[in-house]
Amino acid sequence: MIRNIGLDVEPPKSICEDHHCPFHGTDPVRIRGRIFTGIIENDKMANSVIVRRDYLKYSRKFNRYERAKSHIPAHNPPCIDAKKDDLVRIAECRPISKTVSFVVVEKL
Numbered sequence: 001m002i003r004n005i006g007l008d009v010e011p012p013k014s015i016c017e018d019h020h021c022p023f024h025g026t027d028p029v030r031i032r033g034r035i036f037t038g039i040i041e042n043d044k045m046a047n048s049v050i051v052r053r054d055y056l057k058y059s060r061k062f063n064r065y066e067r068a069k070s071h072i073p074a075h076n077p078p079c080i081d082a083k084k085d086d087l088v089r090i091a092e093c094r095p096i097s098k099t100v101s102f103v104v105v106e107k108l
């Protein structure tokens with residue numbers, strides 16, 4: 001059974017047993033809050049990834065935009081199984097652990 005997570009995303013083809021999975025979990029994380037796209041910088045953790053988000057930040061001193069980046073830890077359910085250098089969409093959810101409150105919802 002695949003749950004509708006309330007976002008316009010392609011649901012994953014495979015099925016997983018992860019209880020935190022937003023699509024198949026028994027204790028699913030519900031999507032609310034912000035949605036970002038970014039590139040995976042680190043996939044060495046079990047079921048979590050670090051996503052790099054590049055954005056432009058206005059600098060008042062120089063009256064122009066400067067490039068900035070941030071690192072966001074996100075849960076990576078086994079049915080999506082995103083790897084390093086993948087472009088992914090992540091969505092905010094309740095805190096899953098001390099640092100993780102985003103979940104990967106789609107590979108782009």
Ligand SMILES: [Zn+2]
Nearest residue numbers: 016021024079
């Ligand atoms: Zn799943």
